[in-house]
Amino acid sequence: MSPKKIILRFDKDISDKPIIYRLAKDYDLVINIIKANVNPNKEGTMVLELTGEKYDQGLEFLKNQGVRVQPLAEEVFRNEEKCTSCGACTGICPSGALYIERPSMEVKFDSDNCIVCQICVKVCPVKAMEVRF
Incomplete structure (x- = not known):
């Protein structure tokens, strides 16, 4: 289960x-x-x-x-086409679901660790972090 x-x-x-x-x-x-x-x-x-x-x-x-x-009927997801990997979301993510992969410096999103606090949605300058209901 x-x-x-x-x-x-x-x-x-x-x-x-x-x-x-x-x-x-x-x-x-x-x-x-x-x-x-x-x-x-x-x-x-x-x-x-x-x-x-x-x-x-x-x-x-x-x-x-x-x-x-x-x-928990909603989930956060990252729109990879919009994301510029600026990293603004990685410093505020309390669960570590958003992180910078090294050495490529690309932002990665682990949805299994996401707690749907939606802070990343508010801070993303290009609106790449979105909520699905």
Whole structure:
């Protein structure tokens, strides 16, 4: 079974509960936390990759805990015809999905590492980074 990327959104009343631990222990899910953010009010979001036979039961557990779950339904891709390999995107990419390959100095994009933060879309001067829904 291939990993599925999802977004979790939770309020302060559940931010201190061990929900990720429960997914691993009770539902035998393999979890890769791609991105996590908890603001000062203890509200948060997480982007996860989940794999396992009890995937649906794990999602049901999250929903019962009050976690809002949505699939990561959009993806960022690089339009290679537009890209000039200027490198503006590589310095701001938090996951390292965009990087400069040496010695050619060509910008490369590893979509498997992309967390769809869309920062690259905003900074690309030639609009080579695009979002698909």
